[in-house]
Amino acid sequence: MSASSNEPEETRPARKLRFEIFRYDPARPGVEPHLDRFELEEQPYMTLYIALNRIREEQDPSLQFDFACRSAVCGSCGMMINGRPGLACSTLTAKLPDEIRLHPLPAFKLVGDLSVDTGTWFRGMAEQVEAWVHERAPFDPEAPEERMDDDLAQAIYEGERCIECGCCVAGCGVANVRPTFVGPAGLNRIARFALDPRDARGEDEWFELVAHEDGVFGCLGLMACHDVCPKELPLLDQYAYLRRKVLGAGRSDLLQIGGSEGDSA
Amino acid sequence: MQGVRTTDVLVIGGGLAGERAAIEAATAGLDVVLLSLVPPRRSHSCAAQGGMQAALGNCTKAEGDDPTLHFVDTVKGSDWGADQEVARIFADEAPVAVRELAHWGVPWTRVRPGRNTYFVKGERVEIEEPEDKAGLIMHRNFGGTAKWRACYAAAGTGHAVLYAVDGEVVRLGIEVLDRMEALSLVHEGGRCFGAVVRCLRTGTLGALLAKATVIATGGHGRIYGAHTTNATINEGTGAALALATGVVPLGNMEAVQFHPTGLVPSGILVTEGCRGDGGHLLNARGERFLVDLEPEKQELASRDVVSRHMMQQIKDGLGVDSPVGSHLWLDLRHLGEKHLATKLREVKDICRDFLGIDPARERIPVRPTQHYSMGGIRVNKDGQAYAMQGLFAVGEAACWDMHGFNRLGGNSLAETVVSGRVVGQRIVEFARRASLDASAALASEFAVEAEKRVAAWLARPSGGASVFDVRDAMAEVMLSQVGVFRTGPELEQAVEALRQQQRRLDSASLRYTGPGLNPELTFALRLEGMLRLARITAQGALERTESRGAHARLDHPDRDDAAFLTRTLARWSDGADEPKLTSEPVGLIDLPPGDRGYGKTTTREMSVSIEAYNAGVETAWRAEGWLPTAEPVGSRLPEGDWEERNLSRPTPDRIE
Numbered sequence: 001m002s003a004s005s006n007e008p009e010e011t012r013p014a015r016k017l018r019f020e021i022f023r024y025d026p027a028r029p030g031v032e033p034h035l036d037r038f039e040l041e042e043q044p045y046m047t048l049y050i051a052l053n054r055i056r057e058e059q060d061p062s063l064q065f066d067f068a069c070r071s072a073v074c075g076s077c078g079m080m081i082n083g084r085p086g087l088a089c090s091t092l093t094a095k096l097p098d099e100i101r102l103h104p105l106p107a108f109k110l111v112g113d114l115s116v117d118t119g120t121w122f123r124g125m126a127e128q129v130e131a132w133v134h135e136r137a138p139f140d141p142e143a144p145e146e147r148m149d150d151d152l153a154q155a156i157y158e159g160e161r162c163i164e165c166g167c168c169v170a171g172c173g174v175a176n177v178r179p180t181f182v183g184p185a186g187l188n189r190i191a192r193f194a195l196d197p198r199d200a201r202g203e204d205e206w207f208e209l210v211a212h213e214d215g216v217f218g219c220l221g222l223m224a225c226h227d228v229c230p231k232e233l234p235l236l237d238q239y240a241y242l243r244r245k246v247l248g249a250g251r252s253d254l255l256q257i258g259g260s261e262g263d264s265a
Numbered sequence: 266m267q268g269v270r271t272t273d274v275l276v277i278g279g280g281l282a283g284e285r286a287a288i289e290a291a292t293a294g295l296d297v298v299l300l301s302l303v304p305p306r307r308s309h310s311c312a313a314q315g316g317m318q319a320a321l322g323n324c325t326k327a328e329g330d331d332p333t334l335h336f337v338d339t340v341k342g343s344d345w346g347a348d349q350e351v352a353r354i355f356a357d358e359a360p361v362a363v364r365e366l367a368h369w370g371v372p373w374t375r376v377r378p379g380r381n382t383y384f385v386k387g388e389r390v391e392i393e394e395p396e397d398k399a400g401l402i403m404h405r406n407f408g409g410t411a412k413w414r415a416c417y418a419a420a421g422t423g424h425a426v427l428y429a430v431d432g433e434v435v436r437l438g439i440e441v442l443d444r445m446e447a448l449s450l451v452h453e454g455g456r457c458f459g460a461v462v463r464c465l466r467t468g469t470l471g472a473l474l475a476k477a478t479v480i481a482t483g484g485h486g487r488i489y490g491a492h493t494t495n496a497t498i499n500e501g502t503g504a505a506l507a508l509a510t511g512v513v514p515l516g517n518m519e520a521v522q523f524h525p526t527g528l529v530p531s532g533i534l535v536t537e538g539c540r541g542d543g544g545h546l547l548n549a550r551g552e553r554f555l556v557d558l559e560p561e562k563q564e565l566a567s568r569d570v571v572s573r574h575m576m577q578q579i580k581d582g583l584g585v586d587s588p589v590g591s592h593l594w595l596d597l598r599h600l601g602e603k604h605l606a607t608k609l610r611e612v613k614d615i616c617r618d619f620l621g622i623d624p625a626r627e628r629i630p631v632r633p634t635q636h637y638s639m640g641g642i643r644v645n646k647d648g649q650a651y652a653m654q655g656l657f658a659v660g661e662a663a664c665w666d667m668h669g670f671n672r673l674g675g676n677s678l679a680e681t682v683v684s685g686r687v688v689g690q691r692i693v694e695f696a697r698r699a700s701l702d703a704s705a706a707l708a709s710e711f712a713v714e715a716e717k718r719v720a721a722w723l724a725r726p727s728g729g730a731s732v733f734d735v736r737d738a739m740a741e742v743m744l745s746q747v748g749v750f751r752t753g754p755e756l757e758q759a760v761e762a763l764r765q766q767q768r769r770l771d772s773a774s775l776r777y778t779g780p781g782l783n784p785e786l787t788f789a790l791r792l793e794g795m796l797r798l799a800r801i802t803a804q805g806a807l808e809r810t811e812s813r814g815a816h817a818r819l820d821h822p823d824r825d826d827a828a829f830l831t832r833t834l835a836r837w838s839d840g841a842d843e844p845k846l847t848s849e850p851v852g853l854i855d856l857p858p859g860d861r862g863y864g865k866t867t868t869r870e871m872s873v874s875i876e877a878y879n880a881g882v883e884t885a886w887r888a889e890g891w892l893p894t895a896e897p898v899g900s901r902l903p904e905g906d907w908e909e910r911n912l913s914r915p916t917p918d919r920i921e
Binding site: 025026027028044045047056057060061062063064066067068069070071072073074075076090092111112117118119120122123126127130131132133135139141143144145146147148149150153154156157160161163164193196198199231 | 303304306307308309311312321361363364365367368369370372373374375376377399400401402403418419421424425428429431432433435436441443444466467468496497498530531533534588589607611614615618619620621731733775776777779780781782783784785
């Protein structure tokens with residue numbers, strides 16, 4: 001690469017990366033969960049996608065992990081990277097120390113090694129929050145589209161950008177202990193639809209959906225979700241929007257529920 | 266999953282095309298089961314970035330647009346390889362499909378009335394968007410189109426559309442079996458009854474029997490190994506399933522699209538929307554080489570044309586040398602920080618995450634990279650596979666065939682939902698009439714066959730080649746000899762090299778033979794099919810001694826409408842060592858073959874009149890296994906519509 005910003009990487013002698021990877025395969029219940037060690041020579045522009053595939057193809061073909069797009073848009077490859085949830089495909093090894101510890105995301109059912117069942121969790125969440133536009137009238141194929149201000153379209157898109165990788169869920173203190181909590185991704189999803197005028201749900205319905213401890217009041221405000229989100233979603237703003245939306249419903253009793261939020265810890 | 270289950274409609278593939286077809290069936294009250302290698306929202310549809318073509322004609326630069334113009338652009342883009350009736354159905358239905366997506370919640374970018382700044386052909390221009398269009402769906406410019414037509418949501422269009430469509434799947438309660446792969450189709454006497462499936466959680470086999478089976482597994486770009494923009498899951502599993510029946514043909518497998526702007530070195534897609542919004546391509550001297558080479562369309566000629574010019578620059582020594590190979594530059598710096606942070610946000614993120622650069626300040630290293638499979642399972646206009654009742658295919662997995670030899674940017678995302686809707690209705694009609702008369706014995710026959718295949722892999726003696734090495738060898742052959750430019754001698758070498766890799770795979774062995782999913786076994790099972798698809802791609806390219814769209818033969822540079830206004834069909838009989846290739850007419854011709862308006866071509870003219878050509882289409886199709894459609898051939902192709910629009914007849918640069 002001739003871009004000047006990339007030169008330091010080229011001139012650096014190749015590092016020896018040392019991986020510690022969590023292993024457990026439910027198909028082999030006799031083998032206890034443990035860590036396996038692998039070594040790999042770093043190469044230019046190496047990501048954890050490249051590294052894990054090299055380990056599987058050259059050293060241990062039984063290693064399980066998930067990738068699909070390998071461009072940080074499909075959300076398949078969330079894992080704990082040196083203790084922090086992140087997308088493996090877009091993590092350049094150059095940004096990591098020589099020692100790299102990889103664990104599966106907590107809060108999801110383990111499929112094997114680094115692979116977790118995010119699909120079932122997110123389908124459940126989508127059903128719980130009814131993550132679709134509740135139509136006001138049936139689609140009319142003859143009619144032009146309903147108009148929308150572009151600023152509003154952009155604001156909806158902002159929340160729509162969530163790729164359901166599960167990093168926020170894994171980083172959430174509440175989601176890890178209370179399976180019914182919709183989690184940061186669920187709250188973001190609700191906020192996205194609550195903002196959308198095409199959705200027919202009224203204030204009472206939003207209230208029912210979020211004004212309890214499986215909803216927005218379950219959040220302890222630790223905001224690890226906001227810090228670890230690979231898409232840098234403005235989760236803080238989304239929760240604030242939801243709280244205002246609920247208060248806007250004119251339910252004064254909410255103020256008390258809001259006050260008891262700390263107790264729910 | 267274990268044992269045998271039944272349903273009305275089995276959809277194999279959880280991307281946009283499969284989900285949209287499933288919605289059609291579920292809405293009609295049918296029982297639908299949808300299989301997907303990954304949770305549906307992770308399927309490769311989510312990676313489509315820049316847009317979805319539909320002639321709504323909403324913004325100033327789209328004024329006067331309509332489906333006829335979209336049809337004409339699509340046929341020209343295909344280099345007349347498309348079935349024009351299908352291109353017409355597509356162009357007519359796309360606006361409705363886009364509006365339906367708006368109804369389901371896609372946050373399309375909208376028209377902002379008043380003065381807007383754009384970049385057109387290297388110039389900064391200010392254009393007034395009319396007040397009466399305020400808030401309608403906005404368009405951006407894409408390659409090979411007469412008007413701005415691509416509807417978009419920043420550079421995350423596929424993601425936004427997939428989430429809206431999957432939301433409908435959830436709303437309708439459609440059963441999704443994710444991490445589930447079909448290993449073979451259950452069929453007998455030209456009738457498909459479902460599939461034998463393998464669970465990608467446990468490795469367990471089972472069978473799903475259905476009145477109608479739909480393949481929607483996307484493309485097979487991974488036959489080019491890592492030299493593709495495609496996801497790791499785009500391994501042609503569906504095309505391989507159809508091919509393995511021995512009777513269903515694959516169409517035009519030699520038609521392979523290379524996207525001009527794959528990121529170097531990762532191969533990740535950088536959207537055509539970058540050039541649509543005014544981005545430039547530069548060579549090592551910093552020159553916009555396309556200004557002279559394509560005066561009319563410049564950076565926005567069709568993808569096949571731009572990719573060829575780029576590869577020629579690299580061959581001419583005008584590429585930028587780097588440790589990871591020669592490349593060119595995509596320059597977006599002049600678009601400004603705000604534009605990049607909003608309308609091309611995903612591109613900015615990709616540059617940051619994978620190269621550590623900011624496209625507002627630095628140029629992006631790109632080169633043509635395998636991107637799209639125009640070829641696939643050959644189906645009629647109802648989406649029903651040739652020679653197989655009850656088997657349908659939609660989206661990139663299918664050769665429907667609206668793309669011919671080159672697909673226009675933004676037409677694939679549109680195809681997924683349009684074909685899902687259109688074919689979905691035909692699937693409903695079929696499933697309502699059909700009875701599920703498959704015997705359990707037939708299902709278990711195919712399941713036993715699949716079990717044997719798995720067991721044979723596990724029982725192979727150790728010490729054979731690694732399946733990953735065979736894959737790498739296949740990818741190298743495909744990239745170096747079946748790439749952007751092709752020649753007869755190289756293609757002959759490619760066919761022979763792939764034949765050798767097939768033999769090598771026959772004696773390859775697994776390093777791991779443990780229980781459960783076994784990712785190495787999973788890949789080994791797919792690689793058998795991938796090698797067959799690669800073989801057919803190389804063979805088709807060898808036998809097509811002309812240049813058309815993305816198929817560029819240096820030894821046969823002319824488009825030959827006398828001999829090759831055809832679609833290649835490939836079948837692979839059970840137990841055969843070689844595929845069998847035949848050809849058929851592309852379909853009824855309305856827009857006569859001519860000049861595309863970009864990418865200088867010389868053409869050998871048709872040797873028969875269009876009337877005579879058209880008169881032979883249906884008979885020739887029937888001979889290849891085409892199944893009768895709900896409406897007669899040609900019912901959706903209004904004759905001469907393009908002439909009434911006063912569009913000039915395309916004039917070829919003739920030879921002789």
